[in-house]
Amino acid sequence: MAKHAVLSSGAKLWRSLACAKSELRLDLTLACGQSFRWRETAEGHWTGVMGGRVWTLTQTDDTLWYYLYTNQDNQSRGDKKLGDGVSLRDNNNRAERRSKGAQRMDEEEPQAVGQQDRELEAELMLRDFFQLHVKLDDLYRQWGAADPHFRKIADIFTGVRILRQDPTECLFSFICTSNNHISRIQGMVERLCQALGAPLCQLDQTTYYDFPTLSALADSSVEACLRDLGFGYRARFLQQSAKQILDTHGLQWLEGLRRVSYLEARDALRTLPGVGTKVADCVCLMCLDKPDAVPVDTHVWQIAQRDYKYAAEKGQKSLTEKVHRNIGDFFRKLWGPYAGWAHSVLFCADLKKFQSLKEMACFNQPKKEEEEEEKSRKTKIKRETDGHGINMKSENQKKAKMGVKEERTL
DNA sequence: TACGAACCTCA
DNA sequence: GAGGTTCGT
Numbered sequence: 001m002a003k004h005a006v007l008s009s010g011a012k013l014w015r016s017l018a019c020a021k022s023e024l025r026l027d028l029t030l031a032c033g034q035s036f037r038w039r040e041t042a043e044g045h046w047t048g049v050m051g052g053r054v055w056t057l058t059q060t061d062d063t064l065w066y067y068l069y070t071n072q073d074n075q076s077r078g079d080k081k082l083g084d085g086v087s088l089r090d091n092n093n094r095a096e097r098r099s100k101g102a103q104r105m106d107e108e109e110p111q112a113v114g115q116q117d118r119e120l121e122a123e124l125m126l127r128d129f130f131q132l133h134v135k136l137d138d139l140y141r142q143w144g145a146a147d148p149h150f151r152k153i154a155d156i157f158t159g160v161r162i163l164r165q166d167p168t169e170c171l172f173s174f175i176c177t178s179n180n181h182i183s184r185i186q187g188m189v190e191r192l193c194q195a196l197g198a199p200l201c202q203l204d205q206t207t208y209y210d211f212p213t214l215s216a217l218a219d220s221s222v223e224a225c226l227r228d229l230g231f232g233y234r235a236r237f238l239q240q241s242a243k244q245i246l247d248t249h250g251l252q253w254l255e256g257l258r259r260v261s262y263l264e265a266r267d268a269l270r271t272l273p274g275v276g277t278k279v280a281d282c283v284c285l286m287c288l289d290k291p292d293a294v295p296v297d298t299h300v301w302q303i304a305q306r307d308y309k310y311a312a313e314k315g316q317k318s319l320t321e322k323v324h325r326n327i328g329d330f331f332r333k334l335w336g337p338y339a340g341w342a343h344s345v346l347f348c349a350d351l352k353k354f355q356s357l358k359e360m361a362c363f364n365q366p367k368k369e370e371e372e373e374e375k376s377r378k379t380k381i382k383r384e385t386d387g388h389g390i391n392m393k394s395e396n397q398k399k400a401k402m403g404v405k406e407e408r409t410l
Numbered sequence: 411t412a413c414g415a416a417c418c419t420c421a
Numbered sequence: 422g423a424g425g426t427t428c429g430t
Contacts, residue, residue, distance in 0.1 A: 178426045179418065233417040237427090276427045298425065319426085320412060415429080421422095 004041040004203045005056045005067035017123055019064035023136045025159030026059055032348040033182045034286050035163055036173050036189040037211075047203070049193075051125050051166075054200050054208045064130075068122050071200050131164050134291075134338075143335050143342045149307050150335075150342060153349045156361045160345045162286060167254040169211040170287035175237050175274040177282070182351075191229045192238075196222070214251060217242035237274025244272055262290040277324050285340040293340045294328040301327060303346055308334075 007014055030038040030046050038048035047056045054069040127133070136159065144151040176188050196212035216222075217238055226235035245253055257265040265288050269280040278297050284290035294300070298319060304310035304327050316323055328339075335342040348354060 179424075180426095181419095184419085230418095232419085233427095274427075278426065316412095318412075322411075413430085416427090417425105419424095 002069070002201065002203050004045070004047055004206075005069075006042050006045060007058050007065055007067075011065075014065045014067050015119060015122065016063045016065045017126070018062060019059070019132065020062050020137075021059065022140075022158050023132070024059070024064060024130055024161055025157075026057055026064075028157060028160045028348055028354065029130075029163065030057075031353070032160065032344065032351060033185075034282075034344065035165055035170075036182070036186045037169075037193070041203075047208075049200060049208055049210060050129050052200070052210050053125075054203070055126075057126075064126070066122070066126055069201050069203065129164055130161055134161070134341075136161060136341075139338055139341060140345075143345075146336070147334055147342075150346070153346060156357050157345050157349045157354070160341075160348050162291065162341050162344055164289070165287040166211065167257070167283070167287045168214055171254060171269070171272075171275075171283050172211075172217060172238055172241070174279045174282045174286075175241060176231065176234050177279065178234065178274070188229070188231060188234075192226070192231075195225060195229060214242050214246055218246050234274065241272040241274055258287075258289045262293055265290060266293070277321065281328070281340075285344075291338040291340050292332055294331045294343045295340070296324045296327045299350070300343065300347070303350065304330065307346075 005013065026046050027040070027044070030048070031040075035048075038046045041047040041056065045056055045058045047054065049055070053071065056067045056069075058065050140154050140158070144154050172192070173185070173189050176185050176192075180188075193209040193211055194207075196216045197209035200208045200210055202208070220239070222239040222242075223235045226238060229235075231238065257268055260268075262284055265284050266277075266280045269275050269283055270277065275283075278295050281293045281295035284293035285295060296319065301319060301323065308330075310327065310330060331343055332339040349358075
């Protein structure tokens with residue numbers, strides 16, 4: 001049985017490209033709640049599906065390493081549980097992918113030429129997925145120059161990039177995020193792919209699946225299926241959104257939103273059931289090439305108030321359309337055209353699972369600053385625990401709030 | 411523009 | 422019952 005690749009035991013089978021850790025940190029970028037299907041399968045090794053293929057990625061100081069598995073099991077593509085219609089529609093999806101330049105590796109070509117092409121194509125896919133043409137070092141410098149609070153975070157949380165995800169996967173994953181936290185979303189998306197996606201390959205005990213096609217998601221049996229899998233009210237949103245896209249727009253519509261303005265794309269997405277302002281902003285930012293989209297939830301609202309003394313809407317009790325707009329505009333004015341990228345750095349820094357990084361940084365402080373740092377560390381932890389001056393009534397509530405925060409998604 | 415209802419899980 | 426997002430009024 002095939003195993004998950006590990007760099008130390010077969011480096012010659014891996015390929016690499018130059019990439020400093022200041023430009024990309026796999027651990028932060030792949031686990032900060034923008035995508036939900038990458039898993040750390042060995043220390044520092046991340047395995048997931050991208051462009052219909054299974055990859056393992058790892059990095060050393062100045063190098064990004066990648067291992068691309070062959071889809072040995074892909075003869076069963078399209079023969080999943082929904083019956084005849086699906087395999088036909090799966091071919092549509094392959095055509096869709098081909099138009100994105102992501103699927104040519106599956107086609108037969110003369111071996112020598114094909115091999116080279118495949119390698120080049122894989123590298124291009126990876127560069128595209130991580131948007132490596134965007135120079136993160138420069139952006140961090142710009143954000144830091146404009147924003148002292150960002151400077152404090154940036155030294156620890158380097159290399160946090162926005163991925164350029166597949167629009168279908170991104171949209172339908174984010175429809176799952178409402179009232180939800182990262183670990184549960186991960187489980188849901190995994191079950192979604194198992195139930196409705198084509199199997200790609202098996203490594204150790206894990207079978208990897210492609211993300212379901214629009215057609216598979218639109219099938220009328222899907223709502224009941226997903227309810228059984230614990231999707232709750234989101235089951236209907238997923239099926240209805242898929243059906244609405246296919247019925248009224250067509251297969252290419254989502255990807256076409258990459259070529260329209262941010263506001264036009266956002267409004268278009270908001271016509272779909274289960275897609276409000278926040279989910280639309282996530283999709284715009286994470287797969288539709290809208291780097292100025294800033295997804296605002298109550299968490300981001302809290303960051304704005306706590307770290308930026310944002311007070312314009314203090315009387316507001318809920319996240320109205322106006323608050324969304326104003327906070328988005330506030331951060332766009334502060335950070336500029338890649339505000340959404342900067343936002344993800346702060347969001348990542350606030351996740352419970354990455355708090356140890358802050359503590360390590362404090363631990364490593366030069367000695368003369370230790371005392372001062374300890375003092376500010378205590379205040380910082382307090383703020384992370386009980387928000388920004390809101391007096392919690394009990395320790396239980398305090399913990400409950402932390403629990404939500406630590407798992408909150410974008 | 412803003413509020414309450416509905417949605418679901420967890421404590 | 423709290424928690425956050427979407428939807429309907």
